[in-house]
Each structure stands twice: as C-alpha cells, then as structure tokens.
Amino acid sequence: MSEHVPDLTDHGAVTGPIQVTAPQLTPAPRVARIWRDRAVRVVRGDAPPTISLGTRTGGDEAVSQRQARAVIDLALRVGEAMLSTGASASDCVATVLRLVDAYGIRSAHVDITFTSISVSIHRGLHEDPLSVMRVVPGRSLDYTRLEGVQRLVDDVVESARGEHVLDVDAARRRLMNVLSAPHPYRRWVVTLGAACMGVGIVMLFGAGPVIWLLAALSATVVDRVQRLLYRAGVAAFFTQAISAAVPALIALLLFWGEQQGGLSLPGVTYPSLVVISGIVILLAGLGLLGATQDALDGYYVTAGARGLEVVLMTLGIAVGVAVVMAVANGLGVSMEVGDALARGSNPFTNGVGAVLVALGFCLTTYAGLRTILLSTLTAISAWLVFTSAGLLGLDGVGASALAAAPVGALAYAVHRRLRVPELAVATASIVPLLPGLAVYRAINLILLDNPAVVGIAVLAFVTALSTGLALAAGLSVGGYLARRRFGLDRAALRARRRSRGRQA
Numbered sequence: 001m002s003e004h005v006p007d008l009t010d011h012g013a014v015t016g017p018i019q020v021t022a023p024q025l026t027p028a029p030r031v032a033r034i035w036r037d038r039a040v041r042v043v044r045g046d047a048p049p050t051i052s053l054g055t056r057t058g059g060d061e062a063v064s065q066r067q068a069r070a071v072i073d074l075a076l077r078v079g080e081a082m083l084s085t086g087a088s089a090s091d092c093v094a095t096v097l098r099l100v101d102a103y104g105i106r107s108a109h110v111d112i113t114f115t116s117i118s119v120s121i122h123r124g125l126h127e128d129p130l131s132v133m134r135v136v137p138g139r140s141l142d143y144t145r146l147e148g149v150q151r152l153v154d155d156v157v158e159s160a161r162g163e164h165v166l167d168v169d170a171a172r173r174r175l176m177n178v179l180s181a182p183h184p185y186r187r188w189v190v191t192l193g194a195a196c197m198g199v200g201i202v203m204l205f206g207a208g209p210v211i212w213l214l215a216a217l218s219a220t221v222v223d224r225v226q227r228l229l230y231r232a233g234v235a236a237f238f239t240q241a242i243s244a245a246v247p248a249l250i251a252l253l254l255f256w257g258e259q260q261g262g263l264s265l266p267g268v269t270y271p272s273l274v275v276i277s278g279i280v281i282l283l284a285g286l287g288l289l290g291a292t293q294d295a296l297d298g299y300y301v302t303a304g305a306r307g308l309e310v311v312l313m314t315l316g317i318a319v320g321v322a323v324v325m326a327v328a329n330g331l332g333v334s335m336e337v338g339d340a341l342a343r344g345s346n347p348f349t350n351g352v353g354a355v356l357v358a359l360g361f362c363l364t365t366y367a368g369l370r371t372i373l374l375s376t377l378t379a380i381s382a383w384l385v386f387t388s389a390g391l392l393g394l395d396g397v398g399a400s401a402l403a404a405a406p407v408g409a410l411a412y413a414v415h416r417r418l419r420v421p422e423l424a425v426a427t428a429s430i431v432p433l434l435p436g437l438a439v440y441r442a443i444n445l446i447l448l449d450n451p452a453v454v455g456i457a458v459l460a461f462v463t464a465l466s467t468g469l470a471l472a473a474g475l476s477v478g479g480y481l482a483r484r485r486f487g488l489d490r491a492a493l494r495a496r497r498r499s500r501g502r503q504a
Contacts, residue, residue: 063105063123068130070168071103072119074175076134078149079110079117081179083136085146086423088290090297092117099153102160103168114305141285141365143424148178151419183366187227193363194223194281197431200356201277204343204432207270214254215277218247222278223364240282240316241323247278248324256333272337272440275321280436282317284361286310289427292472318443325447337441347387354383358428367428371420375428382407382429397463400433401470408478416486422479430471438464
C-alpha cells in the first residue's frame, strides 16, 4: 500500500508527493508472533479472581434512612440474643444476613467477636453508611429463647417470599416478647435436670442404686452452689473450682469410710464415679463444641476467645478436684481411680443412662419438649454407634468421632424440618461421651508426685482433649454432609465462606 505525503525541502517548500510503502512481514516474524501469543494464552489466566477484593459496588440506595436504621437495630438484637444463648458465630452471621436480606438489604456486613457484634450497611456512594455495634453482656445456654429467635427469623423470611414482609416494628415487638418471656420451667426443675445428668453418667459406668443417689445429691448441691456463687458475683474460675470440689468431697468421705472399715456404704464399688459425674456435668456447660465449630468455620478470633475460656474453666475444675485430693493425701486417704473402671457393658442400662443425661441437659438449658424428645432419641443412637465402634476395635477418640458424625447430620436435619435448635440436639446427644474419666485420671496421676507417671498423666490429658475435639469434628462433618444434602441458602454460604481453603 502507499500514500501521498508532502515533501518538505530545506526551505520548507513542498515539491510534490512521494510514495511511502509499508513494510511487509516476512514469514519468520509472523510465525514467531503467533507462537508468542499462544504461549501467553497458556500461561496467563483468562478468568477473574475467585475472591473479589474491593470490587463490589452494589449498594442499597433505595432503602430509606429510617428503614435501614430499624432493620439494623433488629438485626443487632437478634445477633446479640443468639450469641448470648450459645449459638456459634457462623450460625449467628447466617441468621442476621437472612434477616436483613428479607427486608431488601443486600449490602450488609456482619462482624463478630467474643464480646460484641457489629452490623454495617453500605447505602451507595451518595448515601451515608450505617455501622452499629452491640456488646454481648453475658452467655447462658437458653435454648428456648434461641428457638424463639430462630423461629421469628424464619417467619420473617417466609413472609418476605409472599406479598408483604412482616413489619420491622412488629418483628421487634415480637422479639422483645420472646426475650422477656419467663423460663418454661421453674428453678427446681433445672436442679432436677442436673440430678438426672448425674444419675445417667454413673449408670453408663455400671454403678448401682447407691451411687445413683450420691451422684444425684452431688449434682443437686453443685447446681445450688453455682447459683449462689453467681448471685454473689464470684468469678467463673473460682465458681468452677468450688463446684468441682463438692463431688470430690463426697468421694473423699466415701474413700475415708472404706479405709476406716465398717463405715462404707453397701454397693459403693467406685466412689470416684461421683467425681467423674461432677466433672462431666461441669464440662457440659462449657463451650468446647462452640469454640471448635467457630474455628472450623473460620471465625478464629471468636474461636480463640472461646477456646481460652474453655481452657480456663477446665483448669478451674482441675484445681477444685486437685485441692480435695491433696487434702486426702495429707490425711492418708487414697482417691485413686481403679484401673478396671470403664463404661458398662449392659446395653439397657447404658441406653437409660444416655437418655437421662440428654434429658437432664435439656432441662438445665431450658430446651422445649420437642427438643427433649429428639435429643433423647439422638443420644440413644449416638451411644449405640459409640458402643458398636468400640466392639469393632476403635479406641475412645475414634469411636467418639464416629458416633458424633450422625448426630451432627440428624441435628441439622431436624433443625431444617422441625425448626428446633440444631445446637441443642447436637450438644445434648454427645454429653454422655465427654471425657470425665480421662480428666479425673490425669489429675490423680499428677498429684501422685511420681516422675515415672508424668508421661501417663500427660497422655490422659491429651486423650481428654482429643476426645473433645473428636466430638466437635464429628459433629462438624455430619453437619456438613447434611448441609450438602439439604442445601445452603445464600446467607449461610456467605457466613461460612471464610472457612474455605486458600484461593486466588
């Protein structure tokens, strides 16, 4: 090709057009360029990043200031109530996102720590954003209130699918009614639940009626002592230590009576079972499962705080039992647990024990009647799986994980179908599998002051910790499989997105 261009002389005059010919590509440079382009396509990515960083631009410009404030206030109150009643961080985030999404807000962000919850709404470039935080005043397992809050959110979401969503002010009034309603049981019923837990735990070890009564008495005293110490404002660590000392003192009296001769009670073979039942009851009220679930879901700050609380409260139990054991050693009374002590082999007695433990835990956490029924049935299933795994040769840790997996799946299934708290069913069902015996043995070995058994004591503590983690991991795996089967909504996917592996 060619074109005419002016030719400028030294004097700036145009003498006439000249011909300029474009260079022609030789075959060699053309082939090189083709192969270079192909190599670039092989190496260079052609899809956007998996995680979008700072590129989301959607806002809620159509939402009025008053509506945004009302929704964010309701969402904060719901999140605070769920955290206070024992819900995990991911469940709380998912519930809050479902709630604000039902009211037409798509740009909400929820951030949770151990003691606070924050909700932010971005209303576009030309509207002021909203960000509000509420402090969680305290934590107490209350599954009746948790069920009521979850049912309210479900009703709001269902109404949003129809013609008119439930009014925000009406939803707030209903939430206040749920949170201010009296407990479904009187306090003596809660104490009776603690006694049922104590009886059920010792039944799992094949104990007789006398130990049943002593375990019930111990659990009753522990429940009343904890309530008095709470009213007196005693720190939780010392409350745990004093509460753990109560069953240890009862066991000390039993051991002392055996050594004195003629003062022992008939049918009392293992007095240390009273201590073990007290340890399990105190462990059941801790947040080990919640801490592990938060860690698995990617909420590491909350998981770290909850994990530290669990460690501190467990140390309180160890201190209380250790002090009583030290007194016993000073008096020349041995409180050593027998090597032959293990969970019983009578299927009927074990099944009744598992039911009593689940029933008692549900009563102490104010669970509803449907939750109690489902928890007892699931607890029997978990115990059968645990026993079968033991017969197949699995150790306690592996059997615990295997037994917890179907519990996690069933808990989520009944939550989706029957709208009962997933956490209540799951926790109540695995309380019989908590490692009270391993904790007691570890404390006893440490107080022997024998360097030869230090390794055994450490192994006992590791076994107890591994069992707790195995139970939590089994629940998580079972819940994950159930969620894959039933499907997750958009809010749940956003809440659990941070638990995924590394992406780019």
